[in-house]
Amino acid sequence: MARLSSQPETGQRPEHFAKVSGSPGAAPRMTGLLRLLAPLFLLCFVAGYLARAAWHWPPMQAPVIGAAFLFMAGVLAVMVTRGRERLESFLKGARGEEWVARTLAFLPATYRVYHGLRMPPSGMRKGTDYDHVVIGPTGLFLIETKNWSGRISIRDGMILYNGEIPDRPPLEQVKTAAQALRRELREVVHRGIEVQPVLCFAEGYLPDGQTGAAGVLICTSHTLVDALLDPTDTPVSRGILDQVAHHLEQQLVAQG
Numbered sequence: 001m002a003r004l005s006s007q008p009e010t011g012q013r014p015e016h017f018a019k020v021s022g023s024p025g026a027a028p029r030m031t032g033l034l035r036l037l038a039p040l041f042l043l044c045f046v047a048g049y050l051a052r053a054a055w056h057w058p059p060m061q062a063p064v065i066g067a068a069f070l071f072m073a074g075v076l077a078v079m080v081t082r083g084r085e086r087l088e089s090f091l092k093g094a095r096g097e098e099w100v101a102r103t104l105a106f107l108p109a110t111y112r113v114y115h116g117l118r119m120p121p122s123g124m125r126k127g128t129d130y131d132h133v134v135i136g137p138t139g140l141f142l143i144e145t146k147n148w149s150g151r152i153s154i155r156d157g158m159i160l161y162n163g164e165i166p167d168r169p170p171l172e173q174v175k176t177a178a179q180a181l182r183r184e185l186r187e188v189v190h191r192g193i194e195v196q197p198v199l200c201f202a203e204g205y206l207p208d209g210q211t212g213a214a215g216v217l218i219c220t221s222h223t224l225v226d227a228l229l230d231p232t233d234t235p236v237s238r239g240i241l242d243q244v245a246h247h248l249e250q251q252l253v254a255q256g
Helices: 026-054 062-104 170-189 224-229 238-255
Strands: 019-022 112-119 128-136 139-146 152-155 158-161 196-201 210-213 216-220
Touching: 019 238, 062 112, 062 128, 062 139, 062 224, 112 170, 112 238, 128 170, 128 238, 139 170, 158 170, 170 196, 170 216, 170 238, 196 224, 216 224
Parallel strands: 019 112, 139 196, 196 216
Antiparallel strands: 112 128, 128 139, 152 158, 210 216
8 A cells, every 4th residue: 555655745735635624732732731820820829818817817827827838839849840740741742643633634635634622521421532533435533642752562452651551551541532432423423333443652662563452553653644544344434424524523613
C-alpha cells in the first residue's frame, strides 16, 4: 500500500485531503490552565479572610494570623511548583495532539477528521473527551494520542513505558472512550456501530511500528495513516457514516 507522506505532493490541492474540523490540543491546554489556577483562587480567598482578621474581624490573635500566612506561603510555593509540572504535562499532551492532527490532515478526501470533541453528560452517561475521531471508507476510528518520549513496548497484553506499567493504562483508557462513543452513536443511528479504538504515540519508540493488543490498534504518528487506510473487518455503510458525521459536526458547533 502506498504510504502518504507528511507533506503534500506538488500540484495537490487542499480538496484532495481529508475534511478537518475541531481544534486539536485545546482540551488539555484548558484543563491544565484550570488545574493550575483553581488552587490559587482558593488561596486568594483564604488570604482575604486572614487580611480581614488582621483588622480585628473575625477576632484572631496576631501570632495565629502570622502563622497562617507563613503556612499559606509554603503551600503556595509547593502548589506553584507542582502546578507548573502538571501544566507542562498537559501542554506536552496538547503538542502531541497537534502533531497527530497534522498527520491526519493528509488522509484522502474520502475521510473526515474531528479533533477535540467533548460529548456533554446526558442522563446516566458521563461527559467524555475524544482526541480525534476519523470517519472514512475503511470505518470509524477513535484515536487517543500519547506524547510519550521513551520506549513503548507490549507485554502480556499491556502497554509498558520504559519497561514500567503506567499509572493510567492507556489501553483501558482508549477502550473506555470507544465504548462511550459507541453508546453515543447508537442513540443517533438506532443501531450498533463498530468503533475501532486506536492508540497513537506521537513520539517515542514502538519496536513493531504498528501492532494491536486487546482489540486496540497501536501505532505511531509515522504509521497512523497506513493503519487507517487498511480496511476493517466490519465496514460501515456510507449512509450510516454520513449520519455519524452530521452528529459530530453538530457537537462541535454546540461546544463552540
